[in-house]
Amino acid sequence: MIAVVDYGLGNVRSVVSAVSRLGHAAVLTRDPGELALADKLILPGVGAFGEAMERLRAFGLVTALRRLVEDEEKPILGICLGMQLLCEESLEFGRHEGLGWIPATVRRLEPGPGLRLPHVGWNELFQTAPSPLFAGIPEDALFYHVHSYYPDCRDPALVVGESDYGGRFPTCLQKGHVFGVQFHPEKSQRHGLTLLGNFLALDLPDTAAAAVPALSAPPGGRA
């Protein structure tokens, strides 16, 4: 069973629909007990970083996710804002602390003159390092993006995919059993469903977890 974390922000229904379409049972929940039963977690979300962290805290989800992801090593996929929440901090509307699993600061895109923000639409995913998420996805496949902020990752080894909007920036992050994508696989038709299916099909102890560094607690302590 796949649990889609429901903290009341963003279009979570489409994530659930996509998971169901891929033949997996999906529950939309904010109940820690139910999250604990899931094989994998998906953290979706659109909106503002600070508000999202506040909601996660208010629902007791920060504590629950720490236990499930850090102690039980449950695989998690963050999508869009959900991916940014996996990072240490965001500079959107002030400075906000995130879940801290990926050593990255979420910053505003500065694409330069003539390029509009938000970055909305279909853009390439450049596969900069091998990832089990990319199985069956052609190089430079297009994915649907809608965002103004991106994860500025301090450890290049954790960046497996990038896009280009007035300059390259990370869109796919991977650290052990923690995965994040800036684009919306659930809104990216065939290739999006393939990527999502790859995450759902992951058998981590044999594949990704062995190939990438293990997850460690973030510097600076826990929220």
Add this chain to the structure above:
Amino acid sequence: MLRKRLVTVLTFNQGVLFRTRNFIPDHRYTANFVDAWSVDEIVLLDVTRDPAPCRPHFQAAVSWFAERCFVPLTVGGGVRSLADFEKLLGLGADKVAINTGAVERPELIAEASRRYGAQCVVLSLDAAPHGDGGYRVRTRFGTRDSGMDPAAWAARAEALGAGEILVQSVERDGTLEGYDNRLHRLVSDAVSIPVLGCGGAGNWAHFAEGFEEGGLSAVCTTNIYHFTEASVKSAKAFLKARGHAVR
């Protein structure tokens, strides 16, 4: 490179998919075929004049699309409050289009943007030419002159937190004569967020002109696929040949 988008706008009247001309529902069109696997985005608009009794039918249509189409879904029509946002997002909308509701109470843009993020808030701006040579924003299904200049309203909406602007030409709607690119250019030059243009597309060259002359990030159609057997794919082949980056 970010691709230019082809967006299909589907209008619903009394819960039934409709085509329109000059914003007036036209019964001749009943069937529809959306090539959901090559269109880049879908917009669903409820254009029912007295929406309350038919709202459940429209909402059922929103759910139907949300469950089957794995592309971004924008939904609008009669949105007046954050509760309306909540309802549509809960049905599976990715973005919500606000039009008359924003003109009547511009703070709705700011409130929705703060809660759901700018990317969720699409200002739907209907405009028609004015006797003074400019344009005016229309509300209430294009029937009421708000007195506002489209470029100024677009810029204000961006400042309030809108993430995209969908500009619709009341005059060109359903005519297949081409976009009003003077209108689209006025708006796209006034803001730095993406602008989607709608109203008047009758052939693939009109799409290219929307990008080239209108400065659009996305070209929308409400009617063209209803009349032609040509698909979105053929439109994209045409645009690629003309040097536009499309998916």
